[in-house]
C-alpha cells in the first residue's frame with residue numbers, strides 16, 4: 124500500500140475518531156496453538172527478505188507452500204508460478220464443497236516489501252523483534268501481517284475440517300511495491316485459470332483506524348479513482364523583451380490554468396460514494412450531516428453540494444479533480460519566453476477515461492495555441508490519453524457486507540464500517556479493471572498517529588495482530604457458510 128493512501132484514510136476518519144465514544148475491542152484471546160502458529164509464520168515471513176533489490180519472493184512463497192502442504196492441502200492445489208526465479212507467486216486453492224456452483228473468492232496478498240536501510244532502523248528490519256507490546260520489522264504493517272494471517276487461517280481451517288461453500292484462493296504475490304513483475308497482473312495474464320473468481324478480497328487496503336488503541340472506524344476500500352498526468356504547453360518564437368507582444372507563451376498557459384482553477388468537474392455519485400456519504404451522515408453532526416443527506420436526495424440539493432465541495436476531502440469524492448502541480452517557462456530574463464508548460468494532475472472518477480479528461484482539458488484551456496498531452500508514469504508524452512478506465516463500481520454486495528457486519532459487530536460492537544473510494548492504487552486495480560468486485564478488507568487496527576508502512580521502525584501491536592488473526596478466521600467462515 125502506498126504510504127499516502129493510508130494517510131488519507133487517517134485524515135478521512137478523523138471526524139469519526141472525534142465522535143467515537145468508548146468502543147473497546149472485545150478480548151479475543153487466541154488459543155495457545157493458534158497464537159504460536161500465527162507468530163511463527165509471521166516471524167518466518169519477516170525474516171525472509173522480499174525486497175526487489177536483493178530479496179526473493181520465491182523463497183517466501185516456497186516456505187508458505189511447505190506449510191500449507193503439511194497442513195493437508197494437496198500439492199496440485201499449491202501452484203508456484205511467475206516470470207523468473209525471484210518472482211514466483213504462490214496460488215493456494217482451498218477447495219469448497221464438491222459440486223458447488225458458486226465461483227471462488229480470491230484473496231490478494233503481496234509478499235514483497237519496500238527497501239529498509241539498516242542504518243536508519245533501531246532494530247534489524249529483517250528480524251521480528253518483540254518490544255513493548257509491538258512486533259518490529261519490515262512488513263509488520265505492509266503486509267506480511269495479513270500474509271501470515273491468511274496462511275495461518277488456511278492451515279487452521281483445514282485442520283479443523285472446515286469446508287467452505289465455494290473455493291477460497293489465496294494468491295501470495297510479487298512486486299506490488301515496485302519491480303517489473305507485478306504478480307497479480309502476471310497471474311491474470313498468464314495463468315488466469317488459477318485466479319478466476321467472482322469476488323476479490325485485498326487485505327492490503329482498508330483496515331481499522333484506531334485512536335490511542337481504541338478502534339474508531341473500519342474502512343473498506345470498494346473502488347479507486349484513476350490517476351492521470353497531463354501537460355499543457357505552448358511553444359513560441361520568442362524575441363527581445365523590450366518589444367512585448369500579446370502572444371506570450373507564459374500568459375497563454377497562465378490564462379488556461381486560471382480557467383482550470385475556476386472550472387468544476389461535474390458532481391457525480393456512484394454506489395460506493397453514495398454508501399460512504401450515507402454512513403458519514405450518521406457519523407457527522409449538524410449542518411454537515413444535513414448536507415450529506417441533501418446530496419443523496421433526488422434531485423440532489425445544489426446548495427448542499429456546493430458547501431460540501433468546499434471541503435477538499437469531500438470534494439475529492441464528489442467529482443474528478445485536476446490541479447496544476449508544476450510549471451516551467453522561459454529561457455532568459457531579457458527574452459520573450461519560447462516555451463511555457465504546466466503539469467496538471469487529475470484524479471479521475473470511475474467510469475471516465477484518461478482521453479475523455481484530456482479532451483475536457485482542451486475545452487477548458489480554450490486556446491488553440493495550447494497543446495494538451497497525456498503523460499505516462501515514465502514521463503513520456505502522448506497526443507491522446509489512454510482508454511484506461513476505473514470501472515464504475517457495482518452496488519456493495521450483501522453477501523460480503525452482511526457477513527462483514529456480523530463479524531465486526533461481534534469483535535468491535537458498534538464500530539462503523541465505512542466504504543471508501545480511494546485515490547491511491549492497490550493490486551485491486553487489476554481485478555477491478557476486469558469488473559470483478561474487489562474489496563480492501565483488513566481486521567488489523569492501527570493508530571492513526573502510528574502509520575509506519577514504508578518507513579523506519581515499522582511496527583504493529585501484538586494485540587492488533589492477534590485480533591487480525593481472529594478477524595479473518597471468523598470472516599472466512601462467515602463468508603462461505
Ligand SMILES: [Zn+2]
Pocket residue numbers: 124125233265266299327
Ligand atoms: Zn502493501
